[in-house]
Amino acid sequence: MAKRAILGLVTLGLVVTAAFASFYVVPMERTMGPIQRIFYFHAASAWAGMTAFFICFFGNLLYVWRRQPNWDWLGVSAAEVGLAFTTIVLITGPIWAHPVWGIWWTWDWRLTSTFVMWLLYISYLLLRTLIEEPDRRALLSALFGIFAFLDVPLVYFSIRWWRTQHPQPVVMGGPGSGLEPTMRKVFFFSVLAMHALMILLLSERYRLEKLRGEVDDLRREAEAQ
């Protein structure tokens, strides 16, 4: 309980500091003006979401290999948390795009692959609701999760491989790209804060799935009686 409270307080501190820094510490971006400040929330959420999907992939692989329920619990927990972060990306992106591009949405590689990723992980969670038997549900969803993860590198590399309406990468984007030093520091701090939030949500979601496992065991025991 104390560990959870400490993690919660540390996360809250990091998130509040990151929000404060993105409004009061970073300089005003010359072309876009204040709307650029959404970037620290939007891009940091996108990185945290992709990390969660990587954890899901890791859990799915280990479940297929070891067939231990804890890897299934990790997979489903990370998928749901990644989906929450990606939902934020899909909400904040168009809100930023409308004043900057003059349109809410366009079907370019980055936007489309992100939307497909969101749909794939919704399908992953829906698939789980359709299968009653726990072992079969875990195996089939792990296999689907491994397939769904194929889209994640595509999302990451889409702005590197193709010319898109979405801005080109400003971090690890090669020559000519980059951020002003203060913006860079605040961006990485925001990424850290969002990862702390992701870990907090993931641990809470994992506890829930563990409890669900306990319910499944008790039901089997009750049926056997």
Place this chain on the structure above:
Amino acid sequence: MKNFDSIFAAYVLGWAVFFGFYLSLGKRASSLRAEVEQLKNSLNRGK
């Protein structure tokens, strides 16, 4: 501030997703805990 409405909407909607998710976790956990208790009681009665 220029585009204040958009910035406000992005942050409010974004945080609403997190709070909604966190609340749903709490709600699902309490319903599962009640189910665990119920199942344990019925198993104890059956013994």
